[in-house]
Amino acid sequence: MAYSNIRYTEKVKHFTQYFGLLALLLLVWEALSRLGVIQPIILPPPSQIALVFYDLLKNGSLLKHIGISVLRVLEGFGIAAVLGLTLGMGIGLSQNLARMSDLIIQVIKPIPPIAWIPLAILWFGIGEQSKVFIIFLGAFFPVIINTIDGIRQTDHKLVEVARILEVSKSRFILEVVIPGAFPSIMTGLRVGLMVAWMCVVAAELIAASGGVGYLIMDARQLSQSDVVLVGMITIGIIGKLMDSIISWIEKKVITWKPVFIGV
Amino acid sequence: MNNNNSVRPKLLIENLSKSYWVNNDELKALQDINLTILNGEFVAIVGSSGCGKSTLLKIIAGLENGYKGTVLLGNEKISGPGLDRGMVFQEHRLLPWLTVEKNITFGIKDKKSKVTATTVSEHLDLVGLSGFANAYPFQLSGGMAQRVSIARALVNQPELLLFDEPFGSLDALTKIQMQKEVLRIWEAEKTTMILVTHDIDEAIFLGDRVVVMSSRPGTIRKIIPIDLLRPRDRSSYEFTQIRKAIYHEFFTEAEEPFSYAI
Numbered sequence: 001m002a003y004s005n006i007r008y009t010e011k012v013k014h015f016t017q018y019f020g021l022l023a024l025l026l027l028v029w030e031a032l033s034r035l036g037v038i039q040p041i042i043l044p045p046p047s048q049i050a051l052v053f054y055d056l057l058k059n060g061s062l063l064k065h066i067g068i069s070v071l072r073v074l075e076g077f078g079i080a081a082v083l084g085l086t087l088g089m090g091i092g093l094s095q096n097l098a099r100m101s102d103l104i105i106q107v108i109k110p111i112p113p114i115a116w117i118p119l120a121i122l123w124f125g126i127g128e129q130s131k132v133f134i135i136f137l138g139a140f141f142p143v144i145i146n147t148i149d150g151i152r153q154t155d156h157k158l159v160e161v162a163r164i165l166e167v168s169k170s171r172f173i174l175e176v177v178i179p180g181a182f183p184s185i186m187t188g189l190r191v192g193l194m195v196a197w198m199c200v201v202a203a204e205l206i207a208a209s210g211g212v213g214y215l216i217m218d219a220r221q222l223s224q225s226d227v228v229l230v231g232m233i234t235i236g237i238i239g240k241l242m243d244s245i246i247s248w249i250e251k252k253v254i255t256w257k258p259v260f261i262g263v
Numbered sequence: 264m265n266n267n268n269s270v271r272p273k274l275l276i277e278n279l280s281k282s283y284w285v286n287n288d289e290l291k292a293l294q295d296i297n298l299t300i301l302n303g304e305f306v307a308i309v310g311s312s313g314c315g316k317s318t319l320l321k322i323i324a325g326l327e328n329g330y331k332g333t334v335l336l337g338n339e340k341i342s343g344p345g346l347d348r349g350m351v352f353q354e355h356r357l358l359p360w361l362t363v364e365k366n367i368t369f370g371i372k373d374k375k376s377k378v379t380a381t382t383v384s385e386h387l388d389l390v391g392l393s394g395f396a397n398a399y400p401f402q403l404s405g406g407m408a409q410r411v412s413i414a415r416a417l418v419n420q421p422e423l424l425l426f427d428e429p430f431g432s433l434d435a436l437t438k439i440q441m442q443k444e445v446l447r448i449w450e451a452e453k454t455t456m457i458l459v460t461h462d463i464d465e466a467i468f469l470g471d472r473v474v475v476m477s478s479r480p481g482t483i484r485k486i487i488p489i490d491l492l493r494p495r496d497r498s499s500y501e502f503t504q505i506r507k508a509i510y511h512e513f514f515t516e517a518e519e520p521f522s523y524a525i
């Protein structure tokens with residue numbers, strides 16, 4: 001009995017730690033709004049945002065926008081992940097490919113995806129493709145760069161072991177290089193997915209008629225700051241959920257080391 | 264069958280020199296090494312840090328190229344790694360993402376190896392770790408991890424097993440136990456073994472001969488045959504006399520330490 005009690009109080013503590021600060025922030029925000037310190041035109045109170053959120057959910061329009069954006073993010077991120085992983089592995093494993101591609105990657109990487117919008121429209125028109133392209137551009141570089149990095153950090157000591165044991169090249173890549181690079185690859189995927197969401201608003205600047213980014217831009221024109229906030233919070237929540245999925249997969253795969261849980 | 268098989272040289276090193284180039288300066292890691300190691304022999308090499316012990320082992324293992332001189336394994340010049348040689352390093356170097364069992368099979372899945380998976384459990388037994396087949400390296404103590412690393416090196420049944428300061432990071436008690444186990448394995452498997460160490464007691468306890476190296480440039484200073492019966496008693500008169508002689512190779516009278524314990 002005592003044991004399960006301790007478990008229970010631990011759980012309550014963790015729950016409080018996890019949501020407490022956010023809840024406090026919302027309370028203070030709400031209180032300041034009601035006291036008139038924060039003007040609702042500048043920043044609507046949480047209660048108003050919640051109401052709008054509920055309305056948009058109920059009439060189905062929010063879900064429709066979410067569906068459109070999630071699809072775009074998954075497409076752009078999916079292409080970025082596949083291309084980033086394969087190219088990153090090739091470049092990570094081959095000195096020649098690395099020398100050939102380094103300059104191109106380094107020069108294109110700092111260009112913000114939003115700067116690509118004019119070209120994206122010229123190349124792909126104003127349909128889905130150009131939006132997916134912008135999201136792809138954002139997600140691609142974190143994935144490829146972390147993949148190359150992870151492979152380059154292959155432990156030289158393990159390379160010697162593999163050479164001594166005359167392990168074949170394919171098994172060397174599959175059993176030494178990729179598992180060693182795995183944490184770095186997962187970091188690349190998580191950052192890539194995050195940037196993909198950051199690019200959604202930019203992508204939906206291109207003649208969109210749906211999507212959470214469109215919802216925000218549309219509401220901006222109508223000065224509906226509560227709808228803007230609903231859109232922002234929606235992106236935040238979905239981004240967080242998707243990140244949780246990746247980190248859950250990572251935890252399931254990496255069973256070979258104890259996890260650092262803080263000092 | 265050749266009766267001379269057991270005394271035929273397993274490894275022949277003649278006039279071996281190896282230099283590294285660091286910032287255009289030549290660093291003579293090894294100079295004029297001559298050493299013949301017989302089939303089934305246990306040779307211990309002692310020397311201070313930086314005298315080229317690891318370099319010598321890496322050349323024998325086939326990991327280092329670009330040396331001068333001759334290194335023959337059997338009758339063949341060493342030109343790269345091979346399953347006829349196994350190596351155990353100071354760190355266990357197990358793959359963190361593979362279980363103990365998979366780490367041992369890591370080197371035997373390719374066609375080049377003639378070993379089957381059933382020998383894996385025999386080798387786990389041999390190093391006393393039968394219950395740990397499914398453990399990950401992070402769950403093992405330093406001594407256990409080093410046993411797995413020995414099993415991994417043995418499972419291909421190499422003719423020559425190289426140890427590079429294998430017990431250097433273990434505590435004193437575990438170290439002594441591991442030395443005994445290596446002797447047991449050597450007697451059971453009849454593998455030719457070369458063990459590099461900076462621990463003089465370890466060298467005398469294990470070796471048929473102790474090769475004393477000196478540094479800058481790395482050369483062989485002396486080769487001392489150890490004609491003591493095994494298991495050797497570290498506190499016996501003969502053992503201490505040999506220990507004393509080897510210490511004299513490292514320290515001149517004036518700087519000789521009062522106590523031989525390091």
Ligand SMILES: Nc1ncnc2c1ncn2[C@@H]1O[C@H](COP(=O)(O)OP(=O)(O)O)[C@@H](O)[C@H]1O
Pocket residue numbers: 283284285290291292310311312313314315316317318319
């Ligand atoms: N890859 C390398 N490049 C340059 N110098 C090296 C390299 N490997 C070893 N050395 C140098 O060669 C000498 C012998 O090294 P090593 O064989 O590791 O010595 P030991 O194992 O006896 O401590 C040292 O001075 C070391 O700095």
Ligand SMILES: [Mg+2]
Pocket residue numbers: 316317318427428
């Ligand atoms: Mg060394």
